[in-house]
Each structure stands twice: as structure tokens, then as C-alpha cells.
Amino acid sequence: MTDQSLTRKRQRRPDARPSEILAAALALFSEKGFSSSRMEDVAARAGVSKGAIYLYFPDKFALLKALVQQAIGGQIDLAARLVDRLEGPVAPLIAQMVRMFVLRVETTDLPSIIKLVISESRAHPEIGRFYLDNVIMVAMPLLERLIGKGVASGEFRAADPRLTVKCLLGPMLLSAVWRSVFEPLGAEQLDVAALAEQHLDIFLKGLRP
Amino acid sequence: MTDQSLTRKRQRRPDARPSEILAAALALFSEKGFSSSRMEDVAARAGVSKGAIYLYFPDKFALLKALVQQAIGGQIDLAARLVDRLEGPVAPLIAQMVRMFVLRVETTDLPSIIKLVISESRAHPEIGRFYLDNVIMVAMPLLERLIGKGVASGEFRAADPRLTVKCLLGPMLLSAVWRSVFEPLGAEQLDVAALAEQHLDIFLKGLRP
DNA sequence: CTAGTTAATGACTGGTCAGTCATTAAGTTT
DNA sequence: AAACTTAATGACTGACCAGTCATTAACTAG
Structure with missing residues (x-):
């Protein structure tokens, strides 16, 4: 698994994604505020592509709601x-x-x-x-x-x-x-x-x- | 003067502008927040064109500083x-x-x-x-x-x-x-x-x- | 092994908006 | 009233970025 996570480009872990994305969003939002945080940066911090966020959350605002x-x-x-x-x-x-x-x-x-x-x-x-x-x-x-x-x-x-x-x-x-x-x-x-x-x-x- | 202010398109009142712009900015910023306020709307509320703001303030951020x-x-x-x-x-x-x-x-x-x-x-x-x-x-x-x-x-x-x-x-x-x-x-x-x-x-x- | 399903990607689009600047109007001086 | 100075305008530009979607990779069932 450690092997895989180092070599594989795309990991499929649908269960873990949402919480990882939220954690990244919280970190970024509290660092730069909501409106100046870019979805691409949230994605990067969560180790995921921007598109993937939209598989789990309908839009940027939904991240904020989920965090609260x-x-x-x-x-x-x-x-x-x-x-x-x-x-x-x-x-x-x-x-x-x-x-x-x-x-x-x-x-x-x-x-x-x-x-x-x-x-x-x-x-x-x-x-x-x-x-x-x-x-x-x-x-x-x-x-x-x-x-x-x-x-x-x-x-x-x-x-x-x-x-x-x-x-x-x-x-x-x-x-x-x-x-x-x-x-x-x-x-x-x-x-x-x-x-x-x-x-x-x-x-x-x-x-x- | 009331006559003029109704008919004239462009009034030149360099002394009054800054405070009028600040008043408009405060009203708008406290209504919509800083980043979602558009300079054009601040200008409109101050009864001035967008460009005019930049005659008195170097950038948007300067408005905020002046307000504080x-x-x-x-x-x-x-x-x-x-x-x-x-x-x-x-x-x-x-x-x-x-x-x-x-x-x-x-x-x-x-x-x-x-x-x-x-x-x-x-x-x-x-x-x-x-x-x-x-x-x-x-x-x-x-x-x-x-x-x-x-x-x-x-x-x-x-x-x-x-x-x-x-x-x-x-x-x-x-x-x-x-x-x-x-x-x-x-x-x-x-x-x-x-x-x-x-x-x-x-x-x-x-x-x- | 193959066909089908689902997760993940990232180039692209459409819209927004701060800041610029060539142009025009107002006011002033001589 | 002409020449000049300065206030004001708003069309335009370049950068930015949320959200889309055609494509690709990873899994799974038969």
C-alpha cells in the first residue's frame, strides 16, 4: 500500500476523500480567508485534482457549510x-x-x-x-x-x-x-x-x- | 448651485470628493464586505466615475485603510x-x-x-x-x-x-x-x-x- | 481476460473586476 | 477669448478563478 501510494498516479479512495478535502479547506480558509482561497489550492493540499472536489461537494460554499x-x-x-x-x-x-x-x-x-x-x-x-x-x-x-x-x-x-x-x-x-x-x-x-x-x-x- | 448640480454632467469638487468616496465605501463595505464590493459600485454611490476614485486613492485597499x-x-x-x-x-x-x-x-x-x-x-x-x-x-x-x-x-x-x-x-x-x-x-x-x-x-x- | 462501472484528472470556458489611460469637460489666467 | 491646467470620464485590458466535461485510469464482476 505504501508502495502503491508512492507509485500510483490515481488512487481511488472515495471514502477518505471528503474528510481530507475538508481538512485541507479548513487549513486554507483559516490561513487566507474564504474568498481568497482558490479551489485549486484546496485540491492541491488535499492531494487531489480540482475536479475531484466537485464529485463530493456541489460548490465552494458547500465546503464552508460542511466545515461549520x-x-x-x-x-x-x-x-x-x-x-x-x-x-x-x-x-x-x-x-x-x-x-x-x-x-x-x-x-x-x-x-x-x-x-x-x-x-x-x-x-x-x-x-x-x-x-x-x-x-x-x-x-x-x-x-x-x-x-x-x-x-x-x-x-x-x-x-x-x-x-x-x-x-x-x-x-x-x-x-x-x-x-x-x-x-x-x-x-x-x-x-x-x-x-x-x-x-x-x-x-x-x-x-x- | 442647485441649478448647476442638476444640469452639469461633470462637477469639479476636488475637496469634497475624498470624503464622499469614503462615505460610499463604508456604506458598501459594511453592506457587502470588502472583497465583494466593486469599485464601480463605490463610485456610483459616491456619484462619481470609477476612474475618479483613483485620482484620490491609489487602490482599493487604500480605501479600507483610510476608513479604519x-x-x-x-x-x-x-x-x-x-x-x-x-x-x-x-x-x-x-x-x-x-x-x-x-x-x-x-x-x-x-x-x-x-x-x-x-x-x-x-x-x-x-x-x-x-x-x-x-x-x-x-x-x-x-x-x-x-x-x-x-x-x-x-x-x-x-x-x-x-x-x-x-x-x-x-x-x-x-x-x-x-x-x-x-x-x-x-x-x-x-x-x-x-x-x-x-x-x-x-x-x-x-x-x- | 473482457466489458462495464466508477473515481479522478486537468484543459478549457465564461464571467468578473481592479486598475489604466486616451479623451473630454470645467475652470483659470492673461 | 485663447491658451493652459486640472478634474472627471468610461471603454478597455489583463489577470484571475469557479465550475464543466471529455478523457483516462483504477477497480470489479462474470
Whole structure:
């Protein structure tokens, strides 16, 4: 097989292609942005011809859609399940979720995806709306319920959950943007985990009755 | 003059052109993004021919640079002056700065500019670096000093100013992104001022000794 | 081994658009 | 009012690139 892959010009591996193409697309898109990435370059990086991409994806935009879908994965569902079976104080669960986000920022290309969504949502509202519907509009109400519960039980002082959620998420967004936008330009590396801990500390103390 | 402007084909107004072109560019860029905006459309919106733009700006990219420069304006200098002449507690000044930001978000196209910087910084690192050097790297140390001062004087409990600044700015970034990305897609309108007040409340209480 | 099926290729096409420049109009000076 | 300077125009060019498709290579069943 190693022999073959060195000598054969054309390998037929229809099962492996789509994920290889997506990986190449993610790498290239997060490097050069969506519109300045050429399909031929995605193909080259995936070790495939340009035409082959069109066997698996109808057009360039479909690559972007698939990437966003893939990045979201089952994280949100997992979070929803955790909220459902919660008993007792909410603060530890909030902390756990922030740390889940940190892990994704550190181990996946989530920051690049977030940057792509921000960048491309005007030219491709479909992408933005997909993210809005499937991530924002699911994650935010989830956290709102959590914070509302904390307020109701007296664990937190009175605060508008709608706005408070955005206070919670703001620094997470900043982490992602810093990673994908400013670090590549030579800005100091941001310790995302440390930022998250500092933020949790201020945020949870700030909500104490 | 009104007579003329209705009848004349070619008006010669070299002083007014640049700002008119920039206004048109900002409107179009924030509507369609930078790369999918055509120079001819910028020209049309500015009431000018495509060629005329090139009399005032060397290329398309120069428009973007000029826009970013214009958006920053003297805000940062103003902020620096306020910090220098500060005596007494720092919390009110922090609140004032957050409210200054809110005002800019509500009355200017700052959110669009921020979105453009995020979107285009990969394709045009020059833009990103300009923003990094002239906004981020000026505003953040300023606020760091402020927070450091608060910690030193005992107004705040111990906290890493570097990280704390990012906690402070996160929700501001989120406001800008929400405005420029999600609201155009039909998401609920965000009350930026209310978010800022809620955030200040949590943040400042969270830093109390 | 042969015929049929499916994966993969890459030259080509059609459309787009940034930037140029020869030409024309407006305004100014003498 | 003629000669000159400068603002403005828009047709044109060259480069770029997404998506197509005729062709070729790799497999598979009989």
C-alpha cells in the first residue's frame, strides 16, 4: 500500500476523500480567508485534482457549510444534557461550560471557524443564519435558563439573564478573535485558559448576592 | 448651485470628493464586505466615475485603510488624557470609557469597521497590524494601568490587569459583532447600553476586595 | 481476460473586476 | 477669448478563478 501510494498516479479512495478535502479547506480558509482561497489550492493540499472536489461537494460554499457543521459537532447537545440533569448550585456548571469552550479553542480550529462565520455572513447569509440558529440561539437560552435558575434560587443576585449571558460569553468571543486575528499578526500569545479562570472569578463573584 | 448640480454632467469638487468616496465605501463595505464590493459600485454611490476614485486613492485597499484610520479618530488620545489627569477612584473612569465605546457603537459605524478588520486582516495584514498597533496596543495598556492603579490603591482586589482588561473588553467586542453580524441576519436587537451597564455592574462588583 | 462501472484528472470556458489611460469637460489666467 | 491646467470620464485590458466535461485510469464482476 505504501508502495502503491508512492507509485500510483490515481488512487481511488472515495471514502477518505471528503474528510481530507475538508481538512485541507479548513487549513486554507483559516490561513487566507474564504474568498481568497482558490479551489485549486484546496485540491492541491488535499492531494487531489480540482475536479475531484466537485464529485463530493456541489460548490465552494458547500465546503464552508460542511466545515461549520463539523465544528459545532455534538457540543451543544452535550451541554443541554448537562443542564437538564443539574441539581444544586449552577456556578460549577457554568464554570465547566466555559472550560469546555476553552478546550475547543485550544484543541480545535474553532477560532478560525468563528472568524469565518463573522467574515462571510454578509456574503453568505445562509452560513450566518445556520450558526445563529444552531449555535447562538441554542447555547444562549441554555445559559439564560442556568443563570435564571441561579437568580431564582438566591445563588446569584438579581440580574437580567439575557444580558448576563452576553457578559459571560464576551471574553470567550474575545479569546477566539484574539487567536484567529491578532496572534497571527504577531500579538502576544493569549493564555485562553488563564483568561477564562480570571473571567469566571470576576463574573461569579460579581453575581454573588 | 442647485441649478448647476442638476444640469452639469461633470462637477469639479476636488475637496469634497475624498470624503464622499469614503462615505460610499463604508456604506458598501459594511453592506457587502470588502472583497465583494466593486469599485464601480463605490463610485456610483459616491456619484462619481470609477476612474475618479483613483485620482484620490491609489487602490482599493487604500480605501479600507483610510476608513479604519477615520473610525479611530481621536478617541484614544482623548482616553489617554483622561487617564493622565485622574485622581481618586478608577471605577468611574472605567465606566466612562465603556460608555464612550457604547456611544461610538450606537452613533457611528464602528461595528462595521471592527467586522472589516476581523474579516480582512488575513488577506491584508497591514490593516490588522495598523489596528493592533494603533488601537489595541494603545487602549489595552491604558486600561491595564487603570486597573493596576485600582489594585494598588486597594479599590480592587488582586487580579492580573492584563487578563482583567480582556474581561472588561470582551462584552464590548460582543456588542460590536452582534450589531454587525447577527442583527442584519434578523437576530433580536441588542440593547448595547443596557448590556454595558449590566456588565459594568458585574465587573466592578466582581473586582471589589 | 473482457466489458462495464466508477473515481479522478486537468484543459478549457465564461464571467468578473481592479486598475489604466486616451479623451473630454470645467475652470483659470492673461 | 485663447491658451493652459486640472478634474472627471468610461471603454478597455489583463489577470484571475469557479465550475464543466471529455478523457483516462483504477477497480470489479462474470
